[in-house]
Amino acid sequence: MNLTNRLKEIFERDIESMGYELVDIEFKGGKNNKVLTFFIYNKEGITIEDCEKASAFLDTKLDEIDIIKDSYYLEVSSQDLSRPLKTDRDLERNKDELLKVKLKDGEVFLAKLKEILDDSYIFDIEDKEAREVRKDEIKEIYIEIVF
Known part of the structure; x- marks a missing residue:
């Protein structure tokens, strides 16, 4: 188990007891x-x-x-809109948002999340039928910022 997963396992309940959801942990930087x-x-x-x-x-x-x-510097931050959505909880929280879905085969499409299944997601794509995509086919999902 890598360090960030271990830290998430250790601190997730504590953070939730404080009234927050632990969205992600990053450990970056040089020596x-x-x-x-x-x-x-x-x-x-x-x-x-x-x-x-x-x-x-x-x-x-x-x-x-x-x-x-x-040695390291500790930061606590809110989730940044430019960060990818990584978990089912992230996606559920942003269900009404327009999402940019990047697949591992290079395909990219915009859609709203319709449903979360065990191994896949169902997306509503404007002017098209709903599309089911397996979770293991997805490279990244972002909130599409519309101006």
Whole structure:
């Protein structure tokens, strides 16, 4: 199990008990400038105070469990609109949004999510019939920002 998955397993319940959803964790950077970022969500939105509260909790707990030996900078952030949607929960939360779906074969289409199944998604594509796509065929899904 990689570090971010392990951290998600450790902290998901704690973050939920604080009233947030743990959307994702990233650990990036070079040897001397690593950044550990926790992305959190709440349907009412995320404030700076929310990030500070979660950061203080995580900072203390990360020091206690001491599983990251390198030095790093801790960040807590709300989910960025430019980030890909990775989980069924991400997609369910954005069900009414126009999505840009990129498949592994290079095909790209715009659609709204209609239904989440065990191994696939059903998308409503404008002026076309609903389309079922297996989860393992999908490279990335983003919210399509419309101006």
